[in-house]
Amino acid sequence: MANRNVPIPRRQLYIGGEWREPVKKKRIPIINPATEEIIGDIPAATAEDVDIAVEAARKAIARDDWGSTTGAQRAKYLRAIAAKVLEKKSVLATLESLDSGKTLFESAADMDDVAGCFEYYADLAEALDSRRKIPVNLNSDSFKTYVLREPLGVVGLITPWNYPLLMAIWKVAPALAAGCAAILKPSELASITCLELGEICREIGLPSGALNILTGLGPEAGGPLASHPHVDKISFTGSGPTGSKIMTAAAQLVKPVSLELGGKSPIVVFDDIDNLDIAAEWTLFGIFVNTGQVCSATSRLIVQESIASAFLDRLLKWTKNIKISDPLEEDCKLGPVVSAGQYEKVLKFISNAKSEGATILYGGERPQHLKKGYYVQPTIITDVNTSMEIWKEEVFGPVLCVKTFKTEEEAIELANDTKYGLAAAVMSKDVKRCERFTKAFQSGIIWINCSQPTFNQLPWGGKKRSGFGRDLGEWGLESFLNIKQVTEYTSAEPWAFYKSPSKN
Numbered sequence: 001m002a003n004r005n006v007p008i009p010r011r012q013l014y015i016g017g018e019w020r021e022p023v024k025k026k027r028i029p030i031i032n033p034a035t036e037e038i039i040g041d042i043p044a045a046t047a048e049d050v051d052i053a054v055e056a057a058r059k060a061i062a063r064d065d066w067g068s069t070t071g072a073q074r075a076k077y078l079r080a081i082a083a084k085v086l087e088k089k090s091v092l093a094t095l096e097s098l099d100s101g102k103t104l105f106e107s108a109a110d111m112d113d114v115a116g117c118f119e120y121y122a123d124l125a126e127a128l129d130s131r132r133k134i135p136v137n138l139n140s141d142s143f144k145t146y147v148l149r150e151p152l153g154v155v156g157l158i159t160p161w162n163y164p165l166l167m168a169i170w171k172v173a174p175a176l177a178a179g180c181a182a183i184l185k186p187s188e189l190a191s192i193t194c195l196e197l198g199e200i201c202r203e204i205g206l207p208s209g210a211l212n213i214l215t216g217l218g219p220e221a222g223g224p225l226a227s228h229p230h231v232d233k234i235s236f237t238g239s240g241p242t243g244s245k246i247m248t249a250a251a252q253l254v255k256p257v258s259l260e261l262g263g264k265s266p267i268v269v270f271d272d273i274d275n276l277d278i279a280a281e282w283t284l285f286g287i288f289v290n291t292g293q294v295c296s297a298t299s300r301l302i303v304q305e306s307i308a309s310a311f312l313d314r315l316l317k318w319t320k321n322i323k324i325s326d327p328l329e330e331d332c333k334l335g336p337v338v339s340a341g342q343y344e345k346v347l348k349f350i351s352n353a354k355s356e357g358a359t360i361l362y363g364g365e366r367p368q369h370l371k372k373g374y375y376v377q378p379t380i381i382t383d384v385n386t387s388m389e390i391w392k393e394e395v396f397g398p399v400l401c402v403k404t405f406k407t408e409e410e411a412i413e414l415a416n417d418t419k420y421g422l423a424a425a426v427m428s429k430d431v432k433r434c435e436r437f438t439k440a441f442q443s444g445i446i447w448i449n450c451s452q453p454t455f456n457q458l459p460w461g462g463k464k465r466s467g468f469g470r471d472l473g474e475w476g477l478e479s480f481l482n483i484k485q486v487t488e489y490t491s492a493e494p495w496a497f498y499k500s501p502s503k504n
């Protein structure tokens with residue numbers, strides 16, 4: 001077992017390059033979901049702190065040491081942050097697991113991804129210098145024109161708890177690469193590693209106010225950020241209902257938002273797959289990785305009737321083999337869900353499914369060997385119909401629901417039978433069929449013969465009620481840039497639209 005005695009740092013809000021006590025001096029307890037114990041606390045920002053952070057951010061973009069930097073200069077900061085994350089990887093990963101219940105293996109992988117994301121946007125920041133000013137040829141003797149890409153300004157980044165540091169970095173890295181000044185508001189359920197990012201920024205000498213970190217409750221800290229008149233954009237990842245509130249607040253000021261929301265993504269498995277085990281493992285990974293708390297989790301298995309029984313049998317064998325334990329234990333593959341609230345919510349979804357007539361084929365309860373902690377067995381639910389809650393609503397826990405299909409048309413209809421549109425997967429060795437599904441799936445992310453692999457280079461985001469806008473890739477950077485056209489009149493001749501008074 002890894003060292004569970006890693007001390008939990010007692011931090012303040014990170015504003016203007018320093019640690020600052022919240023104006024109202026309030027704090028929120030940190031709960032370890034594996035033990036249900038309070039292991040520390042985080043500062044609780046309110047509207048007063050948001051005002052101070054926005055002011056610090058505005059000063060940063062007005063100052064030369066941040067506001068006049070080139071992409072190459074900003075890349076140096078991003079690379080220094082990446083190096084520090086790797087240097088502190090073991091402690092950061094342990095803190096992430098203690099705070100969120102994520103297995104230590106997954107937390108360590110997240111820290112690699114965090115560093116990789118900073119490195120990736122360092123490259124893009126450098127490349128931005130040559131794309132900052134693009135001439136546009138009008139074939140005109142009278143006008144010279146060009147287009148500038150410039151930082152959008154002060155941006156608010158509001159993020160969830162499921163990948164606490166990684167989801168924040170998907171926004172922080174491109175925002176800093178673009179030259180914006182950012183205010184990050186992580187989830188109150190798991191903020192430790194985001195606060196440690198503040199310490200890293202302090203250590204590497206990131207210019208003050210370029211990144212500010214305000215922990216606190218959603219309505220008290222996130223709300224004032226979303227409605228702040230001097231915040232130029234909100235980039236949000238989280239639930240649909242909160243996304244709606246943020247959009248409503250931002251709409252009052254016509255403030256742009258990007259929303260990465262939830263999902264109920266399908267995985268369609270055809271009977272032509274060569275290897276049931278390979279398909280079974282991807283199906284499991286698609287729903288049980290991170291204990292199912294993944295926005296893109298493929299939580300609806302749609303399997304061809306002819307192999308349904310054999311496939312479910314194989315899924316069960318793989319599922320029974322999953323080690324459920326304290327997330328710091330070696331080889332743990334399924335930790336607790338993040339909080340008491342999430343635990344109750346997941347169990348309620350399972351009991352509602354039962355009451356609506358579905359069958360709990362496997363799991364559905366707390367594992368017998370774990371008396372404390374917010375643990376839920378990996379759960380597979382069959383006899384599901386399309387009017388059931390379990391088919392329609394995002395559980396955000398280790399719960400897979402299963403339906404069978406006969407024809408390709410039926411599979412497509414079932415796959416798209418959701419208000420969400422984040423991700424979708426198809427498993428088949430028929431290349432043409434996979435192409436047909438790629439076109440037919442109503443979502444922003446398509447996986448073929450796999451589920452969940454995620455790369456910094458590719459756009460991340462959805463359609464329908466999964467939101468709009470894209471994180472990651474060049475699209476993630478563009479979302480923090482303002483496009484400015486510049487038109488210069490270069491002719492020595494008068495414009496001659498009005499009659500000149502000298503000709504009267």
Ligand SMILES: NC(=O)c1ccc[n+]([C@@H]2O[C@H](COP(=O)([O-])OP(=O)(O)OC[C@H]3O[C@@H](n4cnc5c(N)ncnc54)[C@H](O)[C@@H]3O)[C@@H](O)[C@H]2O)c1
Binds near residue numbers: 185219223243
């Ligand atoms: N599409 C994606 O990329 C993606 C990634 C991860 C998670 N998610 C989604 O996130 C959800 C789970 O995360 P969660 O429970 O942290 O979501 P949430 O909406 O409860 O909270 C997200 C963030 O919003 C803040 N917040 C809450 N109320 C607010 C308000 N009134 N004003 C401003 N901010 C407020 C929270 O404090 C937190 O920082 C799931 O629905 C999941 O699918 C989506």
Ligand SMILES: NCCCC=O
Binds near residue numbers: 163
């Ligand atoms: N693989 C990372 C997925 C992020 C969304 O929850």
Ligand code: NA
Binds near residue numbers: 031033338
């Ligand atoms: Na926690």
